Amino acid sequence: MPTRPGTAPVRTHEASHDDALTARELYRFFRAGEEETLALRGVSLRVRRGETVAVVGPSGAGKSTLLSCLAGLDEPSGGEVRVDGVRISHRPETERARLRAQHIGVLLQTRNLVAHLSVRDNVRLAHSAVGGRPAVSARELLDEVGLAGRAHALPRQLSGGELARAGLAVALANSPAVLLADEPTGELDGGTERLILQMLRDRAALGCAVLIVTHSAEAVRVADRVIALDDGRAHDVSG
Numbered sequence: 001m002p003t004r005p006g007t008a009p010v011r012t013h014e015a016s017h018d019d020a021l022t023a024r025e026l027y028r029f030f031r032a033g034e035e036e037t038l039a040l041r042g043v044s045l046r047v048r049r050g051e052t053v054a055v056v057g058p059s060g061a062g063k064s065t066l067l068s069c070l071a072g073l074d075e076p077s078g079g080e081v082r083v084d085g086v087r088i089s090h091r092p093e094t095e096r097a098r099l100r101a102q103h104i105g106v107l108l109q110t111r112n113l114v115a116h117l118s119v120r121d122n123v124r125l126a127h128s129a130v131g132g133r134p135a136v137s138a139r140e141l142l143d144e145v146g147l148a149g150r151a152h153a154l155p156r157q158l159s160g161g162e163l164a165r166a167g168l169a170v171a172l173a174n175s176p177a178v179l180l181a182d183e184p185t186g187e188l189d190g191g192t193e194r195l196i197l198q199m200l201r202d203r204a205a206l207g208c209a210v211l212i213v214t215h216s217a218e219a220v221r222v223a224d225r226v227i228a229l230d231d232g233r234a235h236d237v238s239g
């Protein structure tokens, strides 16, 4: 069972079969001209099935870099990421994309929607990336996020809250073992924020490992555990 903030035991970074997501000693080094940045400095973390973890930290702490490395969108310079026991890091981009399509849902700040496709076709596109018969139909997913009535709308015709819900439907299209969300409630009003967070919690209750990069106090409140990133280093601040 997930633990509540304040009761989390001190964790080691040895993987257990309950872990859907593990990162071990992640480093990410950037060089832009003369400028060199070490955005991640040995970050290790685990997220168990059914657990919701919030990642917080000041601007520039490395949160988005971490999420990109966990999702296989970016390659860490060192260390390893495993999803459902399968290593996703240090593989060619096409293999990372295939593993991501199979195991991970990603909800990004810029929204993971194709502008010229309807909400329903965006979900179907995500289905096609997985291949085979989807475990959950587009209609069921749109029902789940309360957008059944907006299935034919284009992203630009949606409100901010509807966009967030459509992005979530796309992120959930592959019934992911791990759901990674970057500021999923950033521009939303309080009511819509609580709705989105509840949907993420519902997914965790079904066994998904949920990691949310956030500045939101509400997201921190509902998380089982909080990891603080500071200058590329991670600290579990739940206990």
Ligand SMILES: Nc1ncnc2c1ncn2[C@@H]1O[C@H](COP(=O)(O)OP(=O)(O)OP(=O)(O)O)[C@@H](O)[C@H]1O
Pocket: 030, 031, 032, 037, 038, 039, 057, 058, 059, 060, 061, 062, 063, 064, 065, 066
């Ligand atoms: N592609 C890149 N090239 C060079 N430096 C980068 C790149 N991406 C990130 N960085 C640097 O890495 C550090 C961490 O950036 P990152 O975007 O991960 O921080 P963040 O915690 O997500 O910040 P914010 O809360 O403002 O989004 C910053 O110093 C940033 O300038």
